[in-house]
Amino acid sequence: MDQQNLRELLIRFQSGETDLEGVIEKLKHLPFENLGFAHVDHHRAIRHGFPEVIFGRGKTPEQIAGIAEKLLARSSNVLVTRTDQQAFELVQKIEPTTIFHEICGAISVIRDRTEYGKGRVAIVTAGTSDIPVAEEAAITVEAMGNQFIKLFDVGVAGIHRILSQRELLQSARVVICVAGMEGALPSVVGGLVSVPVIAVPTSIGYGASFGGVAALLGMLNSCSSNVTVVNIDNGFGAGYVASLINRS
Amino acid sequence: MDQQNLRELLIRFQSGETDLEGVIEKLKHLPFENLGFAHVDHHRAIRHGFPEVIFGRGKTPEQIAGIAEKLLARSSNVLVTRTDQQAFELVQKIEPTTIFHEICGAISVIRDRTEYGKGRVAIVTAGTSDIPVAEEAAITVEAMGNQFIKLFDVGVAGIHRILSQRELLQSARVVICVAGMEGALPSVVGGLVSVPVIAVPTSIGYGASFGGVAALLGMLNSCSSNVTVVNIDNGFGAGYVASLINRS
Amino acid sequence: MDQQNLRELLIRFQSGETDLEGVIEKLKHLPFENLGFAHVDHHRAIRHGFPEVIFGRGKTPEQIAGIAEKLLARSSNVLVTRTDQQAFELVQKIEPTTIFHEICGAISVIRDRTEYGKGRVAIVTAGTSDIPVAEEAAITVEAMGNQFIKLFDVGVAGIHRILSQRELLQSARVVICVAGMEGALPSVVGGLVSVPVIAVPTSIGYGASFGGVAALLGMLNSCSSNVTVVNIDNGFGAGYVASLINRS
Amino acid sequence: MDQQNLRELLIRFQSGETDLEGVIEKLKHLPFENLGFAHVDHHRAIRHGFPEVIFGRGKTPEQIAGIAEKLLARSSNVLVTRTDQQAFELVQKIEPTTIFHEICGAISVIRDRTEYGKGRVAIVTAGTSDIPVAEEAAITVEAMGNQFIKLFDVGVAGIHRILSQRELLQSARVVICVAGMEGALPSVVGGLVSVPVIAVPTSIGYGASFGGVAALLGMLNSCSSNVTVVNIDNGFGAGYVASLINRS
Amino acid sequence: MDQQNLRELLIRFQSGETDLEGVIEKLKHLPFENLGFAHVDHHRAIRHGFPEVIFGRGKTPEQIAGIAEKLLARSSNVLVTRTDQQAFELVQKIEPTTIFHEICGAISVIRDRTEYGKGRVAIVTAGTSDIPVAEEAAITVEAMGNQFIKLFDVGVAGIHRILSQRELLQSARVVICVAGMEGALPSVVGGLVSVPVIAVPTSIGYGASFGGVAALLGMLNSCSSNVTVVNIDNGFGAGYVASLINRS
Amino acid sequence: MDQQNLRELLIRFQSGETDLEGVIEKLKHLPFENLGFAHVDHHRAIRHGFPEVIFGRGKTPEQIAGIAEKLLARSSNVLVTRTDQQAFELVQKIEPTTIFHEICGAISVIRDRTEYGKGRVAIVTAGTSDIPVAEEAAITVEAMGNQFIKLFDVGVAGIHRILSQRELLQSARVVICVAGMEGALPSVVGGLVSVPVIAVPTSIGYGASFGGVAALLGMLNSCSSNVTVVNIDNGFGAGYVASLINRS
C-alpha cells in the first residue's frame, strides 16, 4: 500500500463507503514501510549531517564513481575508504574538489566544513606503521566536522614520548588510539585521560601478532576502564564514533 | 626526592649555598613523580567525580571490605563488581547504605547522587539471560550519576520488539547493547540510532558460541559504524564509557 | 500512538476537524508497531501451530514454571529444553499431562497431536552417546506434529550398520543426523538419501574433539551437497527445521 | 562376481549342478555392489532430476571441459562452480547454450527447464559484496528447476530495508540468507518468516571477520530456530538444499 | 529380504515359477546387507582375535556391566576404558577374573592370553604425569596379545635418560611414545629407532599447553619421518594400532 | 677423541704407561660420538635400505642438485619432495634415471628396486583433488620397495565407491587414506579393514576447512581404532610409515 492507496482509503472512509472499523483493520495490516518508515532514514540523514561513506574494497573504480555520483547529488561530504588512485581519478571528474589520501587509500569530498564537533579529537599511534589506519580515522573525523590533533609514534616502549604529550592529549574530548603488535598504548593513554578512548588494533606485526589479533585481545582486556575497541584496522569506524562523541 | 628535599634544595639556593646551575642540574635529574606527578592522579580523581571500583573476583570478603573501607573514606561512591553476599555483609557493616545487587554480584555505595550525565543512557539486552551483565552496566551508570532506561529481551529474532521501542531508544544520548549468542542486536540498534552504541558480548550461549567469542566477533564486525565493543561480560566497562560519553 | 489514538484521529477526520493531508501526515509518522505489527507475531503463532519453547538453562525451576504457565494458557504444546526434574515437578502441577524426558533434560506438554508433517523425519545417531541430543530433536519433532523414526548407533566405523537401514532411511522426507567425534555420518547419510540432511554436531569426544568443534567443522565441510548444519548439541534446532521442511 | 557370473551360477542351479544351499552360500558372499548397488546410484540420478555439478577449483579448463562433455552426454543440466572464462569457452564449444556467470565464476548448461520446485526460493544478501555467493546459489536453484526472488543489500544496519520487503520474503517456501561481516541477517530474517532459512556466511569483511568465521559463528548461534548453516561462501550448497526443500 | 525370502525365490526359480531374468532382477535390488554383509563383521571379529572394547565415559556402571555381560558371552577379552571402581565391581560379579587398573580407570578381562604379536611393543613416556595414558596403552597392548616394555619418565630435558635405554628401545617392533607439554619426545625417539612410532599427546601441562594442543601440534610436525599421531590422551588407540603393527 | 686417540690410549695402557684406572677415567669422559655413535647412524642407513630424502621447499634448484649429488654417491634411492621442474633438470644431469612427478612436485631416483615390503600398501583418496598428496605417498612407498594399489576418488558421499573396492582394500597390509574437506574416509576405511590405516588430511577445501584443519581434526577423532594421523598434506610421511609397517 502506498500513499495513493492510503489516500483512497481515507476518501472512501470520509465518503462513508468504508466504516471506521474497516479503516482501522486495513491500517493495522498495512505495510508500514511504504507509508512513513523511509522518512526515518531520511530524517536520520538530515539529522546526522554525516558524510555518505563507500567501502571501496571489492568494488571497481567504475562502481565507486557511479555510487559516488549519486551520493554527491544529495550529500555535501562523501568518503570512500580502501580504494585507489584509479577510482579517485573517476570521482575527481565528477567533483573537482575531491582529494585522494594515498597513505590509506581514501578519497574525500568535503564541501560542508561546518564544525559539528564541540572539542578536539586526539588521534594517537604507537608506531609509524600504524599511521595509515590513523589517517583513515583522521579523514573521517575531518569529514564529520571535527578539529583534531595527531600524536604519532608515541608507543609505550619509550614511555616518555606519550608522557611528554600528556597535556596535549588531555586537551582532547575523545581519543582514538591506534596500535599494532601488543596493542598496549590504549591502556596507558586510558590512564592519562578521563575521556573515552577508542582503541584501534592494527594488523602491524608478524608471527604471533596473527594479523592484529594480539593487539585486539590486548585492547579488549585493557585495564583502563575508559577503553572501547573497534575492528582491526578500522580507522573509519573509530573516526565515526569519535565524531559522534565529540558532537554530543 | 620528596617535597622536603626540594624545599631544602631551594632554601640552599636562596641562601647561596647552591648556585643556579646546581639547582637546575639537580632538578633535571630529580625523580619527577615525587614532585607533582601524583597530583595528576589526584586531579583526575577530583575531576572525574567517579566512583572508586573494586574488581571483586579473586579477592576474599575480608580483602574487599578492607579496600572498600579505605576508598569510602575518600570517595562518595564505591562499586564492587563480581563479588558475593558475604563481602556485602562486611561492607554493609562499614557503610549501612550499601546495597547488594544479587543478579550480577555487585555491591554499590552511592552517597553522591549528583546528576553528572546530560542525557539518558539506554541499556538494551537481546535476551533475559543477558540481564546480569546489563545490570552491572546499570549500576555503574547509576553510580556515575546518569539517568538510564532499560530495554530488556528485545533480541533480533523478534525484530518488532526493538522496533516498537524505537522512540524510547532514540531518546538516549548513548546506548549500551548487551547480547550473547550471535550478538546481532548492536548492528540493528546501531542502525536505529545516531548516537554511540557500546556493544557488550556476553558468554550466554553454548557450543559454537565459545563462551562469548561468537558474539564478540559479530560485534567487532558490525556493519553499523557507530558500534564499539568491550570485553565479554564487561558490563562495568560499558557503563563506565557510556557515563563518560553522557557526561561530555 | 495506539488504536485509541488512531480511532480518535479518524473520527476527527470524519468530522472534518482534520483534513486528508493532516491524517496522512500523522499516519506517516505513527509508530507502526502499535497499530498492526504485533499482529504479525500473532499471525505467526497461529500459522505455525508450533509449540512455545523455553530454553531452560540459567532459569530457576520457579521461573520456568512461571513462564510455562503463561504459555500453556495460550498454546497447546509447550517445550522446555535443558532443564531438570525439579522444574518438571512444578510444571506438572500446572498441567498434569506434562512429561519429563530425563535423557535430555526436556519437559514436554503435547495437548495438540495434529499431524502437521507430511512425511517422516528420520533421526540418526553415530553413537549411543549422541542419543540425548537426538532425543531433544525427537521431542521437538513430536511436539510439532511429525512422525519420526530413530536409527541410533549407526556410525561409519561399522558402515554396514547404516547401509542395512538404507531403505528405512530413504523412506524419510528429511533426516536429522547427530554425531560427535569426527562427525562423518552426515556425509555418508547425505550420499544415501536425496532429501535434506540436518547435521547436528555433538560435544561427544575428548582431546582434539574440542567440545564438538571437530564434528562441527567436519559437517560444514561435508562433501554431500544436501547437508546443512546447526550448532553443537542443538537437537532442538534440528528438530525445529526438520519439522518445517516436513510440513512444507 | 558380475551379472554374467550370477547368470551362470543360477543356470548351474537350475540344471542341478549346484544345490540350493550352494547358491545361497555363494550369494551370501558375492560382492553386492556388482549386482545391484550401482542401480541405487542410477535410480538416484533419475529420481533427482538434478544437475550434475563440477567443483572447478584446482581443475584445468581442459579437465573441466572433459568432465563436462561426459556429463552432458547423460544429464540435461550441468553446473560448474568456481571456474573461469577459459573453461567456459571450451565447454561452450561442446554445448552452445552454455552460459558463463562471471560474477561468481560459474558455468551453467540448463537444457531441462522443468519446474521441480513447488514454491519460490528467496535469496537474500546483507550487502552488495555478498552478491557473488548469492548468485552461485541462484544459478544452482535455477538449474534445479525453481522459481526464485532476489533481495540484495538488505543488511540489518538499515533494518527498514528488509522490513519493507517482508511480504515478498514471506511469500517464499524457503529462504537463502547470505551475509558476511557479523552475519546477523539470518537471525532477523528467521524471525520474519516461518519457513526454513539456509544461512550462508561469506568471507566478506576484514580484520576480526577472519575470512568468514565471525559470520559463520554468528549464524550457528542464531537465536532464530529456523536457521541452518552451510560452509563459508558455499552458495552452491545453499541452493542445492533450498531446492530439495522446495521440491518436497 | 532375508535368507528365507531368498530361499523361496530360488525354489520358485527352480520350479520354473520365476524365470532367470526375474531372479536376476530381484537379486539386483535385494538389500545386500541381509544376505551376506553382516558376515563381513562376523569374519572381522574372528579374524581379529581382538578384544571387545567399551568406551566408559558417559555410561553408568549399570550400562557398562550390561554391555560387558553381552560381550563376555562371545569374546574372550573385554576392555573398558575411562570408567571407575563402581563399574568394575559390577563387571567383576559377572566375571571374577576382571581386573581394575585404577591409574587409568580401565577394566580388563583377559581370558585369552595367546601371543598374537610377533615382537615387542615399547611404551615410552616423557614424564611421570603421562603414565596413566601409557598404562591405558599397555593394557590394550596386553589384551591384544603382545609383549611390551615400559620406559617411563625419559623426557628430552634429560636426554641421557632415553639415550641410556637406546638398546632396549631399539629391540621393539613398534614404539608408543606418550608425552605432554611440548611433546618433543617422539621426534627424538623417532630418530633413534627404525620402526613406526605412535605418538600420543597428553593433556599434561598448563597455560599454553592448551590441554594437549601444544603436544599434539608438536607431534604432527615431527621432523622424524616414522611418527604418526593419535588423539590427545588416546592411549587405547595407540595400543590398538601398535598391536596391529606388531601382529602383521 | 677419535679412534686414533683411543688406539693410542689403549697402547699406552698395554705398555703400562697408563694404568687401568687412568684408562677408565679417560673413557668415562670421552666424547662418545666420535667413537661409535656415528656407527649407529651408519648402521641405520644400511639396515633401512631406505631412500635418502630432501625436503625441497625453500631450497634453490642448485642447492637441491648439490645435496642430491652427495646422497646419490652413497645411496641407491633418493627422493626430493616439494620441488620443481628446474631442480629436476639439474638432478637429471647427475643421474639420467631421475624421474619427475609433476603432479606432486617430486623427484625420484630409484636404482635399488629390491622388494622390501611383505604385502601391499593401499593408497586411497576421497577426491580427485587429494591425488597429488596420494602420489607423494605412492612415490615414497615405491622408493622404499613396496607394492601398492591405488583407489582414488572413493569419498564417502558415494559410499558404494569404496564398498565396491572392499576386497581389493582388504588385500592390503596397511592403508594410506588421503582426504580433505571433512576427512571422513579414514573412519569408513578403518571399519572395513583390520590393518593399520594412516590418515593424511589434505588442505583441499575452502571456508571452514581452514586449510586442512577440519580434516585433521576429523581424523584425530576417528571412531575407528586403527587410524593414526600425519600432518596435513604429508604424503611422504604416510608413505614412509606405511613402508615401515609393510616391512616389519
Next chain:
Amino acid sequence: MDQQNLRELLIRFQSGETDLEGVIEKLKHLPFENLGFAHVDHHRAIRHGFPEVIFGRGKTPEQIAGIAEKLLARSSNVLVTRTDQQAFELVQKIEPTTIFHEICGAISVIRDRTEYGKGRVAIVTAGTSDIPVAEEAAITVEAMGNQFIKLFDVGVAGIHRILSQRELLQSARVVICVAGMEGALPSVVGGLVSVPVIAVPTSIGYGASFGGVAALLGMLNSCSSNVTVVNIDNGFGAGYVASLINRS
C-alpha cells in the same frame, strides 16, 4: 656394559686375551651412557648449586613427600610448586625448616643460603591478582640464592606507579614482569631498563583474556627488544632463568 664390564674387558686386553682391535670394536659399540654420560648430569647438579624442584600438580601429598625425602638427602634446597597444605605437613615432618607459601601453593626448603646472584632481581606485577605468580618467582629466585625486590600493582593504567619506581627498577640486573589481562607492563618496563625482562603472562582476566592468551600474545609482540616470555602463570620458570642471568 657397566664399569665392571669395561674393567674386565681392559684386563682381558692387558693380559693379551683380547687384542687391540677387539677392544676398539667393543668400545665402539658400547652403550656410552653407562660409562660416563651420567656424570654429565651429576656434574650439572653440582655446578648449578640449584635447588631440586618438584612440580606438585597431579601428585598426591604422599608422593610429593616421598620424592622430597629423596631429594633432601642429596640437595640443600628443594622447591615444590603448585601443591597444598597437606603436602607441606608431610614434608615438614621430614625437614622442620620447610616453609609453606600459601599464596602460590609452594613449599620451600632452603638450607643453603649462599648468595649466587651478582645483582638484584626485580619482580614486578601489573595488578594484585598477579601476585601469586610473582611469589612463585620470588621463592624460586630466593631458593637459587638471589637478592630481589618486589614492585607489585604497578600496572600501566596508572603509569605514574611504575615511573615513580624507576630508579629502583633500574637498579636490578634482571627484571621479572608479571601481568595478566592485556599484558602491557613488560613493554613499558622494557623501555625503562636496559637489562633483560622476563615476561610472565598470567591467567588473570575474563572473557577475551582466554586464560592468559591475550597477555601471552601481547608479551610475544612486545615492541621492547629486551623482553622474552615464559608460559602462562610460569612464575617458577621466570625465577629460574632470572637466577641464571643474575648468576652469569
Next chain:
Amino acid sequence: MDQQNLRELLIRFQSGETDLEGVIEKLKHLPFENLGFAHVDHHRAIRHGFPEVIFGRGKTPEQIAGIAEKLLARSSNVLVTRTDQQAFELVQKIEPTTIFHEICGAISVIRDRTEYGKGRVAIVTAGTSDIPVAEEAAITVEAMGNQFIKLFDVGVAGIHRILSQRELLQSARVVICVAGMEGALPSVVGGLVSVPVIAVPTSIGYGASFGGVAALLGMLNSCSSNVTVVNIDNGFGAGYVASLINRS
C-alpha cells in the same frame, strides 16, 4: 616549561619576586619531560652502546636510507632488519662499510667493534631452513659486540648431531636456539646446558605448523626450566636479549 623558563623561575625566586611556596607549586606542575626526562633516553643510548635498529618491513628504501642517515650521525652501529638489496644500495652510498646480509635481508653498519660481551653466544638451529632467522640473530649479536659460535642443522631427529657438539655448546654463556616444525630443540639444548636458552620459533613447516605456532607452543611448554621464548622468526629480539645477558 623548558630550561629557560625554569632558569627564569629560579632567578625570580632568588630575587624574592616569587616565594618558596610559589616555586614549589610551579615545580609540582611543570611538565617533567622538558626538564630532564629526555636525558634518561639519552643516557640510555650512551649506557647501552647498543646499535640503533630500523625495522625495515613496510618502509621504502628511501625511508630506510633517510632514517639510517640520521642514526649513523649519532651511533657507531646501525642495523636494518627485514629489508632488501635496494635499501642496502642507498645506505651504502651514505656509509661505504655497510654490509648486506642477503640470507635474512639485513643491513649492518658496524663501526664500533668493542667487545661488550663477556663470553660467547651459541646460535643453534634445528634445520637448514631455520638459518635465515639464526643469521638475523647472529648479525644482532655481532653488532652488539659479542663473540658467537654457530651450530646449524642439529635437530633432534638425529640426536647425535647436537650431542656431538655438547662441549662446544656448553662453552657458551647464553644459547639462542632456533627451530621450526615441532620446536623440540630448545628442550634438549636446555637440558644440556646450565645457562639461559632463548628459543626462537620459526615459521618453517607446513600444515599443522600454522606458520610457527606449533613451534611457539612447544617452546612455551618446554620441560627445560632455562628456556624463554621470543616471537616467531624474531631473530633480532633473541640476539638482543642474548647480548644483554652476555654483557651482564
